[in-house]
Amino acid sequence: MYLDNAATTFPKPDCVCDAVDRSMRFGAAAAGRGNHQGTYDADRIVTECRRYLAKLLGVPSPSQVVFTLNCTDSLNTVFRGFLNHGDRVLASCLDHNSVLRPLQAMKEQPGIIVDMIDFDPVSGLIDIDMFARELQKQPVRLVVLTHASNVTGRIQPVRELSLLAQAAGAAVLLDAAQTAGHIAVQMHDWQIDFLAAAGHKGLLGPLGTGVLCIRKGLENQLQPLRFGGTGTASESLEQPNEMPYRYESGNLNLPGIAGLHAATDWILKQSLPELHTAAHQRTQRLLHGLSEIPNIQLLTPFTDEITGIVSFNLAFQDCREVALILDQSFDIQCRAGFHCAPLAHQTLGTFERGGSVRLSPGVFTSDEHIQQAIEAVTAIAEHC
Numbered sequence: 001m002y003l004d005n006a007a008t009t010f011p012k013p014d015c016v017c018d019a020v021d022r023s024m025r026f027g028a029a030a031a032g033r034g035n036h037q038g039t040y041d042a043d044r045i046v047t048e049c050r051r052y053l054a055k056l057l058g059v060p061s062p063s064q065v066v067f068t069l070n071c072t073d074s075l076n077t078v079f080r081g082f083l084n085h086g087d088r089v090l091a092s093c094l095d096h097n098s099v100l101r102p103l104q105a106m107k108e109q110p111g112i113i114v115d116m117i118d119f120d121p122v123s124g125l126i127d128i129d130m131f132a133r134e135l136q137k138q139p140v141r142l143v144v145l146t147h148a149s150n151v152t153g154r155i156q157p158v159r160e161l162s163l164l165a166q167a168a169g170a171a172v173l174l175d176a177a178q179t180a181g182h183i184a185v186q187m188h189d190w191q192i193d194f195l196a197a198a199g200h201k202g203l204l205g206p207l208g209t210g211v212l213c214i215r216k217g218l219e220n221q222l223q224p225l226r227f228g229g230t231g232t233a234s235e236s237l238e239q240p241n242e243m244p245y246r247y248e249s250g251n252l253n254l255p256g257i258a259g260l261h262a263a264t265d266w267i268l269k270q271s272l273p274e275l276h277t278a279a280h281q282r283t284q285r286l287l288h289g290l291s292e293i294p295n296i297q298l299l300t301p302f303t304d305e306i307t308g309i310v311s312f313n314l315a316f317q318d319c320r321e322v323a324l325i326l327d328q329s330f331d332i333q334c335r336a337g338f339h340c341a342p343l344a345h346q347t348l349g350t351f352e353r354g355g356s357v358r359l360s361p362g363v364f365t366s367d368e369h370i371q372q373a374i375e376a377v378t379a380i381a382e383h384c
């Protein structure tokens, strides 16, 4: 039983596997780089996939959707291309190492200033007063918002935070790794400048796919991370300004994008709100079921505003040992440890314990799976 969907979703819909297979066997041509049917077909897949992603992420135009390697690649593109020496960044203790590590490295070179906002360990919410105060202290060039924590699952009120940031003159980067494909993300309405997401999590595409959405006009302020052939304006030695090619140097991962194309088409046909409601009910059942176990510490708050993540610790047991027993004795695959979010575990008081156990159901998790997971954790708790 796979309960590690927050890491990467599994299984994928059959149509995703078929699309990758078809692309490899019959048409993994270089999109935008030839004059034959294979390249036209590849181009169509890429263009349609941008359109589906724009729809799912609330992006006004598909040309604002850039394909990347993963969410980390999207985040690095913004950090490296947007920030200069002396710029101040506001990030938070909810952030993943894909935010924390690039920012840490950039304190040295090119010399940026990074200030951190903490969150409330009970509600899982960013401290908005502290956020507003930090915005007023000194000018901020970029605010990084993690839409939903990959440890607690708590969804943040990003519209409210984004409007505050915009009012203070800061640009907003949303890390939607744990929400894209799960809930209706509204990049335009929430006034987000940059949106980073993985294609292989809630969007149900293959590993090795990611997306960066860039607000129209901001490409003038964002240097590409990589320069090279784009299949466009090939007579020029200059990197083209044209979106989205400015940020897509080198051949695209066509088999991956073919899979993501099928996945996003599948999500749109199923209807995102329906998928979300069903997944949400299962996560709530898991959360409430686990809460009945004596000596359990739940890190996921009791609220409707969570994505498909439930994290916990058992009082007298190491989280990695619990995950090992779940795997070896109950055939339940999950993840234990820091989940690449060390500061979140410091705030939650679970750092010294080595993190927590995280169960993350997905769209193909059944009610029976949820019941079995509750029974398995109950049995482990009873025997420790």
Ligand SMILES: Cc1ncc(COP(=O)(O)O)c(C=O)c1O
Binding pocket: 006, 007, 070, 071, 072, 073, 096, 098, 146, 148, 149, 150, 175, 177, 178, 197, 198, 199, 210
């Ligand atoms: C909140 C968050 N941000 C960023 C990432 C990085 O995603 P990727 O591995 O696709 O780069 C993850 C992955 O788990 C995540 O949970």
